[in-house]
Amino acid sequence: ANKIHKPMLRGAVNHRYLTLAVFGAIFVMTIGYMASGRIKQTFMPEVEGDFMQVSIELPQSTPFERMREVAEQLNAARRQLETETADLAAPDPNTGTNSNGVVRSWAMTVDENTVRAWVALTPPESRDLRSKKIAERAKELLGDVPDAERIGFDLSGNNNGPAIQIAVIGENQEDLSAAVEDLKAKLLTFSSVRSVRDSEEAANEELRLKLKPGAERLGVSLAALSNQVRQAYFGEEAQRLPRDGDDVRVYVRYPEEARRSLSSLEEFRVRTEDGREIPLSAVAEMTFEEGVTGLDRRQRQRSIMVEAEADREARGDIMRELEESYFPQFDARYPTVSRRDLGEAESQQEFMAEIFRLLTFAFFGMYALLAIVFRSYAQPALIMSAIPFALVGAIIGHGVFGTAFGLFSYLGAIAAMGVVVNDNVVLIDKMNQFRDEGENAFSAALDAGVSRFRQIFLTSVTEFIGLAPMIFEQAAIAQFLKPMALSLAFGVLFCMPVTLILSPCLYLIGKDVKDNSGKLWRLWRRGWSREAQISPAE
Template sequence: MQLRIKPAAETLGLTLQDLGRQVRQAFYGEEAQRIQRGRDDIRVMVRYPRDERRSLDALEKMRIRTANGSEVPFSQVALVESGRGFASIERVDRKRAVNVTASVDPAITSAGAVIADLRTRVLPEVLADYPELFYTFEGARAEQADAAGGLLRGFILALLMIFALLAVPLRSYLQPLIIMAAIPFGLVGAIWGHIIMDLDMTMMSMVGLVALTGVVVNDSLVMVDFIQRARNVHADLGREIRQAGGLQTDRREFESSGLQLAIREAGCNRLRPILLTSLTTFFGLAPLMLERSIQAAFLVPMAVSLAFGVLFATFITLLLVPVSYLILDDAQRALRRMSESRAATVLPGVLENAPLTLDGGKSAATQVVEASS
């Protein structure tokens, strides 16, 4: 039942709160005292007799006390309307809250699609009509958001740990970036795998993406390690040949010249191991991806992320790593030439403007000329 107050009640000083309180006291009761009996408290409630609380007619005959202490019939100050009411009233931060729950049929749509439609179409229309209304997604959606935040922190931590573990043995801050450049392509491959297998991105898919970051760098690491070793061998061999001819050379001169040859050798010698490693991983996860039982459905998205991510990143690695290595070498040589040319332009200016005298009374410029001759 819903109570509504009449305009006549306002002239008597009655409010809807007063009306509701008196009706509650009459039919539900008001606690008068508590009696202690052993370990239990017995509440003494004061209310209408049972016979006067069984029908709606008793409510119509009820008398309401006004602010000045007088009593008036209920029918003069209020109206009773039958309708649907709340079994319980919930509040969040002292504001009334209503929970709306639903079950999604996976054969028709997904929970993500329903929530996206609510955000873009339904809820904006409701907020336009009721500006004071606010909403939050709770339940499984809130738990999924919390889990996604934890996975994101774990993903960032995994990237930092991988970078540190690669930078220490390689003694470089740039080569680990070349190795880790395959990670974004692995993530793209995992997304395409879900599209090919007609699967939705789930929380286990995210777990597979985090695990993929540690697996997809293996092929790049094998390629970079072989290129670095072959480059060092060609540099040492070229220096020994020049020294055998009586020419003093710097080892860095042959590192760049032998890089392209080292990349060719790495592509030929590491192609089979890289392909076999990735294909065995993919086909090892294939039975789990193709399983259609209910027990395995929980792990299928994670297997799809790993399998397709590794497979897609492998073919990208065979092209990306050599090209990135050449770009890095070109950039380092350009910086080296700039620093050497800058040093060469500083020396003549110093000698020209300030001809310093060294031991023996000879100027620095004279010493340089004699040394070069």
């Protein structure tokens, strides 16, 4: 400490304003580097896992035979993937038997309008092929499913839905539809976006009946007509038969042969109130129109959700570009339409708003406690001045390891802030002790920095070394905690020079400000009193 740190600290405090400028420049450049998008940001971390969920959503009216065809198509893709990755086979940790390429196990279900497959992959440490590449290759092998509404390959079992979800809100249907198509076209221009859809695309075609003029004079109403068609094709409950403790409902309706085609509907005869039977075509017009599977309303207005499948680490860059170069023109072009981020973006916004609110309370509470202990309003601010540099260290750590900055990264940075405050408390307390013993401010700052060097150095380095195994661990379960470990380790490590070098400089800068402000106050009072003395002579 005396041979290396003391000369370095002496040079820093002698040029304390230059030292402050250097640390300030590092802070600004680091925050700017992150804001530029060079460090990816994602709410939940994309980890290298050993699980993949495949989901293929088809229209609600899809026949079961078509669902089976899609399931077989997915099975064929799985067999091809197993063949291509046969050289990457690894023993199953549970059974000891070799896997089929990178596929350890496979389970598939066909439920309503969705084909799902749960795929257990070989452990990441036993293969060179990343899970993301496996998912991309599986999608290529699956090929085109023209009637699919959504095809998802979700890794690590997150299944958080599409990476980008934006609700377009408005009452004017024409403007709303035009805005949705405009937004979809813009999203498709991004190379990382794989597919785009909106909530209205799920609508099925349906047959609508409209009464012809004069139909009511024949005693036919739209309600009666609809009821008769329903009875013929869906059925009318005739009776219930008790069987094995349950009721079996018996429906009366047309035979199956008469319900297979629309030609029977064209020949359908409607019974009037007086018992006559007339052709359906004589009293009603039949048209095929796009139906509505659901009506979504937000802020008391109609809403259409636009979803885009994309890499989650690229979502921040996409949203940033939209906010800067597209949404201002979008808002001007469609003034009757508003928009709102949903899904992961909405969760991230809520999290950031809540965490900033709580941090504000925490900082005020911390400042109040330090002010009481140190009996000063300035020294708590000096102690807390190192807090922002914990975030700088966290950003540097993520940049070094190429890890995306997310939820757990912020939590790790907050933990590092607590350690940094503790180190500064120890240093400032030692400065106050030397001042009480009669040393001047310069000597107290220099001696305290040297005296507390060993404690602060060992605390920071040992904490970094203790977190190193988690940082370098390759197991899938550790990848969730890796961003937190990076933030805590590098935040504490970077704040070590902040505490040992910048804090003494700030202490002396504060002393300079106090002395100079006192001189200015005395000069001002002296000038005021002199002016008061010469004013009677005038």
